[in-house]
Amino acid sequence: MSTTQVATAPAAATMTNGYKDYGQGDMAVRALDGINVTMNRAEFTAIMGPSGSGKSTLLHTLAGLDRLTAGESTISNVTITGLTEAQITDIRRNHIGFIFQAFNLIPSLNAKENITLPMDIAGKKVDKAWFDEVISILGLGDRLTHLPAELSGGQQQRVAVARALVARPEIIFADEPSGNLDSKSGSELLGFMRRAVKEFHQTIVMVTHDPTAASYSDRILFLEDGKIVDEMLEPTAEKVLDRMKRMGH
Numbered sequence: 001m002s003t004t005q006v007a008t009a010p011a012a013a014t015m016t017n018g019y020k021d022y023g024q025g026d027m028a029v030r031a032l033d034g035i036n037v038t039m040n041r042a043e044f045t046a047i048m049g050p051s052g053s054g055k056s057t058l059l060h061t062l063a064g065l066d067r068l069t070a071g072e073s074t075i076s077n078v079t080i081t082g083l084t085e086a087q088i089t090d091i092r093r094n095h096i097g098f099i100f101q102a103f104n105l106i107p108s109l110n111a112k113e114n115i116t117l118p119m120d121i122a123g124k125k126v127d128k129a130w131f132d133e134v135i136s137i138l139g140l141g142d143r144l145t146h147l148p149a150e151l152s153g154g155q156q157q158r159v160a161v162a163r164a165l166v167a168r169p170e171i172i173f174a175d176e177p178s179g180n181l182d183s184k185s186g187s188e189l190l191g192f193m194r195r196a197v198k199e200f201h202q203t204i205v206m207v208t209h210d211p212t213a214a215s216y217s218d219r220i221l222f223l224e225d226g227k228i229v230d231e232m233l234e235p236t237a238e239k240v241l242d243r244m245k246r247m248g249h
């Protein structure tokens, strides 16, 4: 290994001077307004902020689902700004996992097939021991042959989480992952995501409106009008609620 590789501890994802404008002229909206952020490996970051502050836009541009108007972003030390769509798709397949509120499970595939689908598409071999560990921790062992329609909401969400984790992506982006779940399933899911960060050194970036969900993270970034206006380390639900009250939302 060369000394340069030893000397740098690359971030899972970064954005430098990120701007995103939607629309033109009078209709133009600046959704991101000069974002500088580093998502460190093995860290769980939550993104909070009022409706329209740019949370989803930040998640989508970091994940290469949408392009910045100006600025730069990296995944796994690769600058994705300026790559072709095909190259970005390749980076997404190989380095990124997604957990969205709509689970996006394929109705005709059973749980196991849904979980391994991204790896099958990428032509990657599934690590059997790791697969078994994820399934066991998520309690999905006896549900693997079920179709999504035969699973509860919480089980479907756990399948979506397993799908994101099994490939061991560099980084997982989650948009309100516990949004549709009852509070017990939601806290189980968030507890598991936290465990994936602490025990398996997974990197997770999650958008949420929920102070309790955000309290599972290591760090919260607060967005307002497309800018990061504050950061909270080691958050608790009380601290987050208190901050939201002080800021008037």
Ligand SMILES: Nc1ncnc2c1ncn2[C@@H]1O[C@H](COP(=O)(O)OP(=O)(O)OP(=O)(O)O)[C@@H](O)[C@H]1O
Pocket (backbone or CB within 6 Å): 022, 023, 029, 030, 031, 049, 050, 051, 052, 053, 054, 055, 056, 057, 058
């Ligand atoms: N495709 C689009 N075309 C035009 N404007 C958009 C588009 N997507 C987002 N915007 C605008 O950009 C701004 C930021 O939107 P974004 O969805 O990132 O906010 P958010 O913080 O995720 O909001 P919410 O909490 O309501 O989901 C908003 O003013 C929104 O109306």
